[in-house]
Amino acid sequence: MKTKMENLEQVSSNKIFGGQQRVYSHESSELKCKMNFSLYLPPQAEGGDVKLPVIYYLSGLTCTEQNFITKSGFQRYAAEHGIIVIGPDTSPRGVKIDGDDESWDFGVSAGFYLDAAKEPWSKNYRMGSYLNTELYDLILKAFSNVVDPDRIGIMGHSMGGHGALVSTLRNPGQYKSVSAFAPICNPTACPWGVKAFNGYLGEDKAKWVEWDATELVKKYEGPPLTLLIDQGAADKFYIEKQLLPENLVEACRSVGVPVILNLREGYDHSYYYISSFIGEHFDFHAKILKA
Numbered sequence: 001m002k003t004k005m006e007n008l009e010q011v012s013s014n015k016i017f018g019g020q021q022r023v024y025s026h027e028s029s030e031l032k033c034k035m036n037f038s039l040y041l042p043p044q045a046e047g048g049d050v051k052l053p054v055i056y057y058l059s060g061l062t063c064t065e066q067n068f069i070t071k072s073g074f075q076r077y078a079a080e081h082g083i084i085v086i087g088p089d090t091s092p093r094g095v096k097i098d099g100d101d102e103s104w105d106f107g108v109s110a111g112f113y114l115d116a117a118k119e120p121w122s123k124n125y126r127m128g129s130y131l132n133t134e135l136y137d138l139i140l141k142a143f144s145n146v147v148d149p150d151r152i153g154i155m156g157h158s159m160g161g162h163g164a165l166v167s168t169l170r171n172p173g174q175y176k177s178v179s180a181f182a183p184i185c186n187p188t189a190c191p192w193g194v195k196a197f198n199g200y201l202g203e204d205k206a207k208w209v210e211w212d213a214t215e216l217v218k219k220y221e222g223p224p225l226t227l228l229i230d231q232g233a234a235d236k237f238y239i240e241k242q243l244l245p246e247n248l249v250e251a252c253r254s255v256g257v258p259v260i261l262n263l264r265e266g267y268d269h270s271y272y273y274i275s276s277f278i279g280e281h282f283d284f285h286a287k288i289l290k291a
């Protein structure tokens with residue numbers, strides 16, 4: 001049964017590990033379209049009398065809000081730690097822009113969690129502001145009885161790992177903990193990033209560095225932060241130099257920002273890999289958010 005709450009419509013709800021895996025939809029003013037997001041309420045949220053930490057999870061290219069909730073098995077760990085988990089979609093939906101479905105690494109399901117500056121993308125492709133302002137505020141308001149606004153972390157995969165890192169570095173203090181699986185660490189220096197930034201931001205490279213974690217970390221002046229980066233050594237996108245975690249590690253070391261890089265022998269880019277290590281990432285976030 002569908003229920004209405006504020007600007008939210010509940011699309012589905014399934015019990016899992018004692019909690020509720022839900023999907024909501026809402027009209028986004030930033031993106032000017034209807035968007036889905038997932039929300040996991042752990043068993044500790046029942047009754048609504050205790051404020052819990054939150055983790056945002058950002059998915060990669062070709063994903064919707066469904067991939068992570070159906071494939072990663074994260075709910076076991078969110079239930080153990082008592083953490084609420086939110087998973088936004090990866091681009092505006094149902095907006096027809098010429099060329100938006102021509103390739104899997106640009107346009108639909110490839111929003112790169114940035115605010116486009118170039119026509120015709122700049123009207124709708126505002127995933128940076130959507131995530132870090134609109135959805136962030138909506139969650140604080142709609143779930144104020146269970147969300148602790150001072151204990152919010154973020155993680156992501158691939159394009160979503162890039163999103164988690166730049167969201168944290170661009171908005172100091174907004175996310176207290178950050179980790180990433182196979183993130184696109186240096187988009188200004190890899191084919192995926194160059195294509196996306198050319199398309200969304202235009203030719204002005206000064207705009208590109210504002211959305212590149214390896215560049216942003218060199219200027220980071222916010223609260224102390226440790227970056228947890230996970231990478232499968234057999235990931236073909238890592239081997240093809242789309243991800244470049246070593247560039248981020250080098251930048252972190254040059255400015256003294258603590259960074260952990262876990263290279264996982266034999267693992268690829270898939271959710272088989274993510275589900276193998278998602279528990280470790282929840283432990284990492286819980287240690288910071290529940291300190």
Ligand SMILES: N[C@@H](CCC(=O)N[C@@H](CS)C(=O)NCC(=O)O)C(=O)O
Pocket residue numbers: 059060061062063067071104157158159269270271
């Ligand atoms: N379509 C691409 C792969 C895209 C891909 O691996 N996407 C990752 C994120 S970058 C993902 O999470 N895919 C969805 C899934 O595995 O469920 C290809 O054929 O090479």
